[in-house]
Amino acid sequence: MKLPKLPRLTVWLGIACMLLAQIALLYPQQIGVALFKVALVATAGVLGYYLDRSLFPYARPDGYLAETQLNRYKTVPNEQESDFRVNEGYHLVFALAMIRRAVIVGFAMLAIGLGA
Template identity: 50%
Template sequence: MAPKTLSPTVLPRLSGWLFITLALALLVALLAPQQLPVSLYKLSLVSLAGVVGYWLDRSLFPYARPDHFLPCEQEIAPAARAGEVPVLLETLRDPDQLRLAGTCMLRRALIVAATMVAMGLGA
């Protein structure tokens, strides 16, 4: 039996940006501590605007969600190793449906971005 090797620790996605953000917040705290509540207020508004933009897209286009345009056939995943969960693989067949789904994703991204910019500029 082969000895078990320790797997390298994997940082979550965008953790580099988290560290940069925390460093900048620390810098703001050192240089201008009175601005921390303002920064927190703006951060909460922009985060709220992202959620509002997402739900605005869902309510304006209830039948044009990106996942509705992804026809796929499911294949059985290869056998999983011990401790892993098997998943189903999806294969897309129709390029027109894929293009339509991509357009819906762009629409959603634009609505969310516009909502976030409007909230950031207006508040």
């Protein structure tokens, strides 16, 4: 019998909860501060994402994919193909758009994290 696959990052969620429980046991007065900082960083990630979307509305990474959202899962790719195919000639642009978004979101989170 095969066990169901856990959602992504479940292990890291468990580690984070254990660390939060450890903070609660050792320093209960710091729980509010820790949760406040987590909320700030998470909010900064969302704001960084929407900042990227508003600054580059015509260069979204999913715009370089070969399939649209509607017909993406109609064909089953074989093991030699990627799950999401990129249009021919746009592999570098797709990669740069993904890196650009990650850098903008990362720096927004870093700015809020350093400023709080």
